[in-house]
Amino acid sequence: MKIQVINPNTTATMTEKIGVAARQVAAPTTEILACNPAMGPVSIEGHYDEALSVIGVLDEIRRGEAAGIDGYVIACFGDPGLGAARELARGPVIGIAEAAMHVASLVAPRFSVVTTLGRTKGIAQHLVTSYGMTAHCASIRAAEVAVLALEESGSAAYDQILQECRLALAEDEAEAIVLGCGGMADLAAELAASLGVPVIEGVTAGVKLVEAVVALGLGTSKVRDYAYPIAKPCLGLLDKFALPSQG
Amino acid sequence: MKIQVINPNTTATMTEKIGVAARQVAAPTTEILACNPAMGPVSIEGHYDEALSVIGVLDEIRRGEAAGIDGYVIACFGDPGLGAARELARGPVIGIAEAAMHVASLVAPRFSVVTTLGRTKGIAQHLVTSYGMTAHCASIRAAEVAVLALEESGSAAYDQILQECRLALAEDEAEAIVLGCGGMADLAAELAASLGVPVIEGVTAGVKLVEAVVALGLGTSKVRDYAYPIAKPCLGLLDKFALPSQG
Amino acid sequence: MKIQVINPNTTATMTEKIGVAARQVAAPTTEILACNPAMGPVSIEGHYDEALSVIGVLDEIRRGEAAGIDGYVIACFGDPGLGAARELARGPVIGIAEAAMHVASLVAPRFSVVTTLGRTKGIAQHLVTSYGMTAHCASIRAAEVAVLALEESGSAAYDQILQECRLALAEDEAEAIVLGCGGMADLAAELAASLGVPVIEGVTAGVKLVEAVVALGLGTSKVRDYAYPIAKPCLGLLDKFALPSQG
Amino acid sequence: MKIQVINPNTTATMTEKIGVAARQVAAPTTEILACNPAMGPVSIEGHYDEALSVIGVLDEIRRGEAAGIDGYVIACFGDPGLGAARELARGPVIGIAEAAMHVASLVAPRFSVVTTLGRTKGIAQHLVTSYGMTAHCASIRAAEVAVLALEESGSAAYDQILQECRLALAEDEAEAIVLGCGGMADLAAELAASLGVPVIEGVTAGVKLVEAVVALGLGTSKVRDYAYPIAKPCLGLLDKFALPSQG
């Protein structure tokens, strides 16, 4: 099985870290292709960054479909472009926020999300609602760590994240932690050891869910909402995104 | 007051129609600038089209901010790019689905949305939920009319839309109709005359709401969720979208 | 366009203040008629006061309809008598809580309501739910200021309200403030200048929304819920409220 | 124990019927005082009628408090004036919609409301939401019977109501019926015999719930929302409704 893990930002070190995490949990028969688009913002910290990242995500999905990819993980906690990606893909496409929240709800009644910047909490809250996780989500907390600070060795990022996790357990009565950024893919094990509760990280959760869906013989439903896009011209800068119908 | 009405698709005849509708309701002191991006799909009929349209919408907002625009209407019923546009803009940005639903809820307890293709009903439903209109929305119905069929004179589109409106009133007990496509901007008056209930069209509703918000001295809140984007590099095809911080 | 702004209590100084605020934002072609009923409580601070105020509101709407009023604003944050008023009126009727919350949701994802007495928080919460604003409302806070204290110059009311606004921004992560009393109609600009976020006041918001709805050619839907009242006798003290059918 | 059952409209024959129904289920030690106000509409079929009825209900509650009444039932399915009445009363005040829905939820997972005119369905829906009965309410159906038709012997009202009940069971999968008008107080037993499911009528349910609450030594909470009204002047037609504080 080939799973393409798409880091929607254009920072290669983060892509590499995500790929390492993905491979650590993948089944022996799963091939992980970690990639990032050639276009778009170097990190995603708000609606504008996220909107700009979607084009690149879709470009990668197009390539993936041509290359016979079985399923995809979108490795940014805002799950950018998820609906559009599902229209393009035959197999499953899963966002890491979606993956982490679903898995968390299987092992704990209430989890807290610990994310990077406070300005992205609204985006996370919107996903909590969309995925039906309102009753399962104890709180969303921001460590006020910039995404790229997660790439710097020796930064205070880990300690700030750990501190927010502890507050989530003590004050919000969370029973598990969901890590709210693809750049935290390497932190789950250490945090879990310190905290004594399940710590769910979305890249790894996403890989296992895509493996599960593919193993079940399932792909994205191709009726109504996620039917293949209708063929039509696309102009200007985006002309290469025009698609022939695949129905 | 200058209001920019952005048709997110690249079909100029629709932009023109939208501009005419906008000017018909605008105050004498309001200047309407109707535009569409140079890039993107010719119509928006699903998640993929919508995702592709966002880049163009943001390009127009960037230009608008440089030109001193007071407020914006995003004239596609999926309200593509609304959050990102709000990060960019000082003044208000309102989507036509948002505008139409809010206005409808002021004149009737329950409205039905009548839109184009059935495959877009999920997108409309998501907006109903996001805007808090669940209890106000009696149903979402699709006339199964392609968006560009609304541009063809002599098409059966009007009759199919009228028929769905009648079913919404009779079967779903709707008390008003919300038109679910920017391309229906010229149909509201005739439909209202036939149906005997309020028919709310989003382009015109959006213009009046932007006028209202600007007249109240209000703009988009610049704390937390809609703060100006963080300055950062944006690579490749989208390099011109990199922004300096404005905070 | 003639808009009647009804202060549901019987305190004339508050009516005057409300009229001034309404005229400041009204379009040049809008005539504002600010009034209060001849009957009812001098301020509205709970369910009983509110219930008593409704008769007066309806009396004013009846007069307004006879006088050819185009639309109405009910200028008390509990929106008393809104449904009954809509049955009576051909044009739109908008409450100031409704107006302020809708406008706030257009410029910020989450607002806090800052109101007068804590005992009215339940009423405000009920309106938040009715208008679909649950996800948009960060908190409801009471400054514990009596309504008529807002009429006294030199009172501590402004400072107490400012303090609650600051707490809403800092502790509840609000991104805008909704003022929760018609008697605060003169405070929005000063508070906004101090707080640096949008401050939405309902009287002014209501005037602009009524203007918008009327300009769109819309009135209250006259099918089902808000159909004209059925003609029938009304006995005793209220005999003059018996109405002929208008259907 | 003295329970005052207030018919909010001014039709004495309906008051009498309601009193008979109340006495049939009351405990031997309960004294039922059935009354209707001297003022207000002869029937309640919409928001306007309901608003007009509230003054009379409050007048009766004031008298009741002076007379040492232990608890009240408001015998109109819109539960008019419930919050205001609770501010006035020391003991419990229960509306018949509230009573019927709560009792129904104790004997069946999902009930349907069968009411009089379709125009009142929105009012009933609002109460379903307020009382937390959304998941318990299978449907609201109107028999399109005028309220006063329930007072005419030989009318088709019973058959039309029976027919809607049957449809609720067959099409909406209801497991119990809630009768949606105080004027149906005499129909429950016969309908239940025909339908084979519990039929819950609010006047009788309200009497038993008031008895229960009083027997438990409970009254209306007098902190926050339902605290006694604040003493203040009330002008004009309603001057006698001015109240001294009782806190």
Add this chain to the structure above:
Amino acid sequence: MKIQVINPNTTATMTEKIGVAARQVAAPTTEILACNPAMGPVSIEGHYDEALSVIGVLDEIRRGEAAGIDGYVIACFGDPGLGAARELARGPVIGIAEAAMHVASLVAPRFSVVTTLGRTKGIAQHLVTSYGMTAHCASIRAAEVAVLALEESGSAAYDQILQECRLALAEDEAEAIVLGCGGMADLAAELAASLGVPVIEGVTAGVKLVEAVVALGLGTSKVRDYAYPIAKPCLGLLDKFALPSQG
């Protein structure tokens, strides 16, 4: 009328206390049969205990049906086995969490639940949601008192419970208290006297609601969800629970 009050745990002193409380509020014509199963855990403090208690509850209901019992109260705040019990019973079956929450919502807009151990808060929250009490429930607080500590005279349990009640009123703005354990059946009056708000205890509330439902001539609906169980073999340890059909 015979009401069987079932304490689902096997601690006889608690059963006795529950019986005393039930008899204090029961009508003179009501016979209270307080019992506990011969099998099951000595106290219920989590999902596992609750699951084990259900068999005993159902055993008691079976006996009750054979003995002509008119209605049942399940006297543990998790309402264990409620749905299954309703399938078995002709008359009403009411859980004490259900009873207390419904009664509380009749006398106060928002109540807090004060329960024993924090680990059971999730169970209470689930019931709040199931009974439609989300908007009525201000908070769920645990006094961190073991259930059987309520049986020890001289324990600190009362003081800890009182303290949590005070916090609920002060910090969560509750207007009434719901006691979250059958073992608190003797505490309501003293707590109410100290707190000055209604304190609702479920055993007593349950008895009065069962009396009310039976007096109304109502029993559990026997169509669909709560139809009598289908006759079928039941093997092994539970063979005596096999039932003949009663439809």
Add this chain to the structure above:
Amino acid sequence: MKIQVINPNTTATMTEKIGVAARQVAAPTTEILACNPAMGPVSIEGHYDEALSVIGVLDEIRRGEAAGIDGYVIACFGDPGLGAARELARGPVIGIAEAAMHVASLVAPRFSVVTTLGRTKGIAQHLVTSYGMTAHCASIRAAEVAVLALEESGSAAYDQILQECRLALAEDEAEAIVLGCGGMADLAAELAASLGVPVIEGVTAGVKLVEAVVALGLGTSKVRDYAYPIAKPCLGLLDKFALPSQG
């Protein structure tokens, strides 16, 4: 990895079928142990059957923990005993309704559940709500097939199920089907081939989700809600279920 798949009823042929389905999708390194309890009902078709099945499920979990099982699937669509099982288990425990709904939501925006008897629809609806799937669930339909009819070759069960699936797609606009009974574990592939949409079956979905959770190094959270049961006596028929504390 050892996964125990527990059929909560006592029909061995169904257990065998479930085991076959589980092994078909399990990873090569996963050992599937399919079992059913020695005690309890032969099929589960309502609340009473479900309550009786829980004891047997817990008995199996106790054995499983002693035998070093890594994770569990509860193979009845009511997910009986899920919370209690999670208290007992170190690793994950997943119900087949939970598994199927979560997987369905990853491949389609809206699914319909097709189950056996109509009387179980309320149980399924309750799970839809608990798992946050309200917005994802288009409908719950019953084929009116008894559970054990699924064990008879040549029965009309398959055709009736297929027919309900077709109605779900055509009338309810479902985009995927969730099979609502463990006894349908062998039907998914054939139904999917006929219907052209994803058909999700819970036994297989559950196995893959347990594999995923275990591979991620996660188990059931042992703080608060799912902490190990408190040690205490358990009397009578259930004495062997008394547990030592494991905290």
